[in-house]
Amino acid sequence: MAIPFVYNFRSVTARWASAIVAVLGIAGTVGVFVAMLSLARGFKATLVASGEYDNAIVMRAGASSEMMSGVSLDAVKIIQDAPGVVPTADGPSVTSEVVVMAPFALRSTATDANVQVRGVLPNVLAVRRSIRIAQGRMFEPGLAELIVGKNASNSYAGLTLGNTVNFGGGHWQVVGIFDAGGSAFDSEVWCDVDVLDDAYKRPANIFQSATVHLSSPEAFEQFKDAITSDRRLNLDVTREIDYYAKQSTRTTQLIMILGGLVASVMAVGAIFGGLNTMYSAVAERGREIATIRALGFGSGAVISSFLIEALLISFAGGAIGCLAVLPLNGLTTGTTNWQTFSHLAFAFRITPDLLFAGIAFGLAMGVLGGLPPAIRAAWSPVVVALREL
DSSP: OOOOHHHHHHHHHHTHHHHHHHHHHHHHHHHHHHHHHHHHHHHHHHHHTTOOTTEEEEEETTOSSGGGOOEEHHHHHHHHTSTTBOEETTEESEEEEEEEEEEEEBTTTOOEEEEEEEEEOTTHHHHSTTOEEEEEOOOOTTSOEEEEEHHHHHHBTTOSTTOEEEETTEEEEEEEEEEOTTSGGGGOEEEEHHHHHHHTTOOTTEESEEEEEBSSGGGHHHHHHHHHTOTTOOEEEEEHHHHHHHHTHHHHHHHHHHHHHHHHHHHHHHHHHHHHHHHHHHHHTHHHHHHHHHTTOOHHHHHHHHHHHHHHHHHHHHHHHHHHHGGGTTOEEEEEETTTTEEEEEEOOOOHHHHHHHHHHHHHHHHHHHHHHHHHHHTSOHHHHHHTO
């Protein structure tokens, strides 16, 4: 026979002061837990969104990032003729690219951060079709002109439309702002690859990667086989979406580890708070528990009743913690991408499954904090407690 639920609800409300302390402890822990998960998810989503499933990125065999790669002009010409590459009126859908780092001052702190400056071909928008010019125009080939991602324009001083900035020993004019749909490209600055090579005194006709737009996602294997089996080349081919997903791994793991440590320490405190609350309830309600046992309710019913009270408290804490972090959803922040050592702007990403995970985490703390007192209540001596009546 089970103890009525209304009894548990009234017991919690009757001891509202101690219950609030436990609720707030669980709420703080769940809030940190969900915030860290949403931070890691937002970082990963930003990088993964940079890739398109029907695009491939070609780099030197063994290179883990563009910064460590090298692709010659002769190799690019072979890539352009490979099967699966989409032809256009302006030539094959291949953009040969160079990436350098340039310091720009953050608006928020006035300190310098590494910004990824990407030298591209004028046909880059035909290859990365999800990117569009939101303001201004595309850069002119051969001129020291920049187009800037919307997050870069908002995050760094000087990268506004029409402004002139200095880096790499040259003067560059911002002629366009592009929208990359919240991907990592939104934190980049783009310009003509030949002008960038000249500014940084890089060797001509040596690129760091080539990005290819394929006729379909299914054409990837045919294209990859053609490139990797060509004995003239020493290149690896990766789906663009897989390349950027892999780039997110190190920083995502770091956020998860640090967030897990903080949440774990806070969870221990919240569990002890729950233990204290429930043990106090058991101590105060000895005669009440004995009376319930004398009325015929068994040990299982008493354990279930106290666990329900602990779960009510933990559910309230979990719900409050989730509601408290909801305003973070979509909030833009920034960190270093440890794969490229460039600053990357991204947004917190709170999804329904993260909220469910937060509630589940709160309930787990409730079980750990409520089970020992519940067992003690179930095995309290009935006769001794009844003699005190």
